[in-house]
Amino acid sequence: xxxxxxxxxxxxLNALDKAQLxxxxxGAEKVLDEKLFAIEAFVPENKTAFLEEMLQGKALTAELxxxxxxxxxxxxxxxxxxxxxxxxxIYDTPSVEDPDPSLWVFWFFAVxxxxxxxxxxxxxxxxxxxLFLQRKFPEWTGVKxxxxxxxxxxxxxxxxxxxxTASYFGITIGPDNPLTKISLVDQLAQKKATYHLxxxxxxYQEWLRLYPAIADARSSNEFFTIATTKHEGKVQYKALNDxxxxxxxxxxxxxxxxxxxxxxxxxxRKNPSGVGWALAMIGGYLYFPKFLAAxxxxxxxxxxxxxxxxxxxxxLLWIGLSFAILASVxxxxxxxxxxxxxxxxxxxxxxxxxxxYALGLAGMIMAxxxxxxxxxxxxxxxxxxxxxxxxxxxxxxxxxxxxIHGLRLNFLExxxxxxxxxxxxxxxxxxxxxxxx
Numbered sequence: 001x002x003x004x005x006x007x008x009x010x011x012x013l014n015a016l017d018k019a020q021l022x023x024x025x026x027g028a029e030k031v032l033d034e035k036l037f038a039i040e041a042f043v044p045e046n047k048t049a050f051l052e053e054m055l056q057g058k059a060l061t062a063e064l065x066x067x068x069x070x071x072x073x074x075x076x077x078x079x080x081x082x083x084x085x086x087x088x089x090i091y092d093t094p095s096v097e098d099p100d101p102s103l104w105v106f107w108f109f110a111v112x113x114x115x116x117x118x119x120x121x122x123x124x125x126x127x128x129x130x131l132f133l134q135r136k137f138p139e140w141t142g143v144k145x146x147x148x149x150x151x152x153x154x155x156x157x158x159x160x161x162x163x164x165t166a167s168y169f170g171i172t173i174g175p176d177n178p179l180t181k182i183s184l185v186d187q188l189a190q191k192k193a194t195y196h197l198x199x200x201x202x203x204y205q206e207w208l209r210l211y212p213a214i215a216d217a218r219s220s221n222e223f224f225t226i227a228t229t230k231h232e233g234k235v236q237y238k239a240l241n242d243x244x245x246x247x248x249x250x251x252x253x254x255x256x257x258x259x260x261x262x263x264x265x266x267x268x269r270k271n272p273s274g275v276g277w278a279l280a281m282i283g284g285y286l287y288f289p290k291f292l293a294a295x296x297x298x299x300x301x302x303x304x305x306x307x308x309x310x311x312x313x314x315x316l317l318w319i320g321l322s323f324a325i326l327a328s329v330x331x332x333x334x335x336x337x338x339x340x341x342x343x344x345x346x347x348x349x350x351x352x353x354x355x356x357y358a359l360g361l362a363g364m365i366m367a368x369x370x371x372x373x374x375x376x377x378x379x380x381x382x383x384x385x386x387x388x389x390x391x392x393x394x395x396x397x398x399x400x401x402x403x404i405h406g407l408r409l410n411f412l413e414x415x416x417x418x419x420x421x422x423x424x425x426x427x428x429x430x431x432x433x434x435x436x437x
Contacts, residue, residue: 073098259409
């Protein structure tokens, strides 16, 4: 019966073409004994010149009519923006007042997905699968091709982030390994250790209490080598792992901060109080570490000393809060005073990006756990089975987490400040049978 599928499909498209044409004709208003007709239709702004050219030489004319009906949203994207448009439509269609978020959603989704997968080895497997699809199905077009493009993009991002975090299939790598030396997180950890060794601050004193031999350390490598333990013959770098965790957590917050700053920036004209919240968020990042007795990346890399960061942060925090409230009052009168209630929402949204760190860390721990179990039972014959099943499970969980949370951070946290939504897509009358051939 499958041999009849193609002619049946063609017949269905022909029937739909006739039904849609008849529906369009029924919407026309006819006068003068049906010698004259008029019909209203939506035309995208960038297609008006094409419409005028098409009507030249014909007994037809067109003029602009402004109505109260909700206008449909016309989106015309190419390349990566078109892939982003597919992601955007998963949640909602932008209103005609919304700037097109397609490209923003695409790139930030790739970044979030990579941070959740957090493994160069897994990213390489994605890359091989994308290459396989490209070689096996070069004729793919439309949504299939765009899905392949998305897969290739997130695979490259995942490999890049995995290299920056020195994560390769959950394999423990020592501080002297060449793969560790090219890791951004390791370089930051080295600077953090050097800072604490020079400052002899509370963090240094805490590690000194646990490992008194640190008093003789003269470099960050010596610091990390001393602050170790052995468990079942395996060296565990306690200080190095602790510094890695704190740095990855802060990077997740910085990425979230940048993401929300972009959101506030896109809506600044329509929502000027967002500028104040942007300043307050930056101020909070600089100032709040004072209460946690923490040192940020900006501090231990020498970009901004702690005392200057606290001073700038406290001022930006209060200036931002004041500006947000005043701008809201100016825009919404007395109701704008309730803008202060958004302080909880804004900082909760920033903290929401910690899920990037938590999910990435969970994946690393699971990968390392499966590796240890496989080694404990021996690679042959059961160890390889454990590795395959374990890493397959971890990859599957990474895919689910990457898709769900990668989109969620765009659709909830980011959309919250720069997206109205509620639009309806522009679906012009077209020949379905021609498209189906």
